Amino acid sequence: MAPSLHADRSAPQPPDRGTLDALITQARTLRGRLDAVRRGADEEGEPDPGVAGADPGTRWRRALCELAVHQLDDLGSQLDQLREGMPPETPRAWPSADQPPGEAAADTGGAAYSAARPSGESAAPARRDRVGSAEWNLLTDEVSWSPELYGIFGRTGRDGPLSLDELPSWVVPEDQPALALAFTDCLVDGRAIDQEFRLVRPDGSVGTVHMVGEPVLDSDGSTASMWAVVRDVSALRRSEHAVRETRDSLQQERHLARTEHKLAVELQEAVxxxxxxxxxxxxxxxxxxxxxxxxxxxxxxxxxxxxxxxxxxxxxxxxxxxxxxxxxxxxxxxxxxxxxxxxxxxxxxxxxxxxxxxxxxxxxxxxxxxxxxxxxxxxxxxxxxxxxxxxxxxxxxxxxxxxxxxxxxxxxxxxxxxxxxxxxxxxxxxxxxxxxxxxxxxxxxxxxxxxxxxxxxxxxxxxxxxxxxxxxxxxxxxxxxxxxxxxxxxxxxxxxxxxxxxxxxxxxxxxxxxxxx
The missing domain is CATH 3.60.40.10 (PPM-type phosphatase domain)
Structure with missing residues (x-):
């Protein structure tokens, strides 16, 4: 006997596989072209981009290429998951082992941050400037920030930029050790920075940023300054967190459905x-x-x-x-x-x-x-x-x-x-x-x-x-x-x-x- 009530709307249909295949192909093509642009940026500047006096425009283009590569890789992974349905999540190297730096995860990131946020205010403002740049001069202690970076950190020009010593205090405690290690590797060992971390803005909101940086060397090969490009990835991480929660919920529902089906079959066979x-x-x-x-x-x-x-x-x-x-x-x-x-x-x-x-x-x-x-x-x-x-x-x-x-x-x-x-x-x-x-x-x-x-x-x-x-x-x-x-x-x-x-x-x-x- 059929149930007394039936759904009067059909279930949502999955995206057309041909359309997704075309999008994936386009994303991969764009990724290849971006690699070519990145190689061109590496070859343009003289002297080497990591040496003092290098063209700032070259460093800027190179950092933006790195960030764009990350974003296209994320897009490709998400399109693949959309095409395949519900595959296991690809592991990601988050700064915190206990909690990924997704903005939604940070929205509930402990009493220390929720108490500072006004009641009813969202964890992120409606708009943030997406990409900004900074340079910290180790010889003169001068700091130079682009206007966009002030917007990302929720600061004004009157507040001034943050020094390298001040910056970790703006980061949530779970992400501070990884950021400090990245700074040490860059300034002491000359390694490039490619790091995500969560920062707490003055209004109490928590955002996720992605920093790509490198040391700038003087003529003696010593580190003269550190230059970086910072991108606000809060919206992206919120979306990823929502996808993870939805996937986990669906997987749990499927597990419960399989369990219920097994019990129903066993009960039917027993009766x-x-x-x-x-x-x-x-x-x-x-x-x-x-x-x-x-x-x-x-x-x-x-x-x-x-x-x-x-x-x-x-x-x-x-x-x-x-x-x-x-x-x-x-x-x-x-x-x-x-x-x-x-x-x-x-x-x-x-x-x-x-x-x-x-x-x-x-x-x-x-x-x-x-x-x-x-x-x-x-x-x-x-x-x-x-x-x-x-x-x-x-x-x-x-x-x-x-x-x-x-x-x-x-x-x-x-x-x-x-x-x-x-x-x-x-x-x-x-x-x-x-x-x-x-x-x-x-x-x-x-x-x-x-x-x-x-x-x-x-x-x-x-x-x-x-x-x-x-x-x-x-x-x-x-x-x-x-x-x-x-x-x-x-x-x-x-x-x-x-x-x-x-x-x-x-x-x-x-x-x-x-x-x-």
Missing amino acids: LPPWRGSLRFPQGDERTTGALDLAAHYLPSASSTLIGGDWYDAMELPGGATLLTAGDLTGHGVTATSGMAMLLGAVRGMALAGVGPGALMGHLNQLLDSTAQPSLGSALCCRYEPHARTLTWAQAGHPAPLLFRDGAGSVLPRPEGVLLGVTSGAAYGQRTVQLRPGDLLVLHTDGLAPDDALRPSGPACGPRSAALHAGSARLLALADRFTAADSAQECVRAVAEAFADREREDDACVLVARVTS
């Missing part, structure tokens, strides 16, 4: 009859009058991996009678399968106690109506007496059994009965039909019919005749195959083959009972 292939009731003497040859099959949904609340069952009762039942509970997953287990257990218990099909349906309705989580269900209960070959049955909003006799099939007239859980105190009638040797009974759930046929013909609690007609008509068309079959198992196989290509949006069960003598 449904363990027999496979044909089964004979009553068991024992092959010459028993009116014995039934039984077989059943579960057909999973073609559009969902979730297990529904469909069931089938056949059980020998005291005195030689046989219980045949099928049913369906709304919903999917563990909730539906646990509810199905409860109902099927109640059916078995009441049948063993001798409760007739009609009264049994009434008790099931009362049980479902009183559960903590209200739901709807359909059910079919049949009691077969082998010696008299009589079938007494009742239904609750469920497809009627199909009777195949002398090469033709028909739908048994339905006794009164509404869906389980619709209304309290509902009355359920029952009917009795006389069977003959060779007769074939087919019980099934309404998942065999597509959803567009599941339209009530009357009130919400009335029978869904359109769905019943659609599902029954497809089964009635198999009359010739049923007639030619030698066993109930062959009939079930014919049903499975006939409905294998159906786009079912719900799972279904079918049970076949053949009167052998």
Whole structure:
């Protein structure tokens, strides 16, 4: 039985793979051209860019190329992830081992910084100048900042630039050791700087910046100054952090879905009859009058991996009678399968106690109506007496059994009965039909019919005749195959083959009972 509510909007479609491939190709082409520009910048300036007196424009272009390379590499990685779906995250060498310098992560970066931020103010201003430059002269202690760098740090020209000694105090404590090491490597060992760090601005906001720098040497080869280009990457890191959080959330949801599916499958397998292939009731003497040859099959949904609340069952009762039942509970997953287990257990218990099909349906309705989580269900209960070959049955909003006799099939007239859980105190009638040797009974759930046929013909609690007609008509068309079959198992196989290509949006069960003598 399909859930009572359906989504009226389709799920978002993934980006077109051809478009993403074209974007990736363009990004790689641009990356190659940028490498050529960077090599040209390295070859232009005389003397070497790291020597005092080198063209400042050359150093500027070279640093901007380095930053652009980083940004294109980030873009390429993100486009690859978008094309492939949800691959594992590529490790990134963050300054802090405990927390990446993503702006969103820094937004919650401890009481020391959240207390300094005015209430309701975002962690980053709406606009920051993206790239600025600086030079620290070690011989004269002079510091030169571009206007953009003042904007990145949230300072004004009257505040003046920060010295190398002052700069670490503006950085969050977790990133200070890595920045100090980078400065030492640059000033003492002459190594270039390529470092990200988080800074705390005067307004309390926390931003992430990427610094690319290098030592400037004098004629003796000693470090005369340090020159750097700083880029505000706060927005980029916020986006990356949001992507990571979304990916982690999706992965957790998928893990939970797989776990729930596993539990639902295990519960279904534990509850449904363990027999496979044909089964004979009553068991024992092959010459028993009116014995039934039984077989059943579960057909999973073609559009969902979730297990529904469909069931089938056949059980020998005291005195030689046989219980045949099928049913369906709304919903999917563990909730539906646990509810199905409860109902099927109640059916078995009441049948063993001798409760007739009609009264049994009434008790099931009362049980479902009183559960903590209200739901709807359909059910079919049949009691077969082998010696008299009589079938007494009742239904609750469920497809009627199909009777195949002398090469033709028909739908048994339905006794009164509404869906389980619709209304309290509902009355359920029952009917009795006389069977003959060779007769074939087919019980099934309404998942065999597509959803567009599941339209009530009357009130919400009335029978869904359109769905019943659609599902029954497809089964009635198999009359010739049923007639030619030698066993109930062959009939079930014919049903499975006939409905294998159906786009079912719900799972279904079918049970076949053949009167052998």
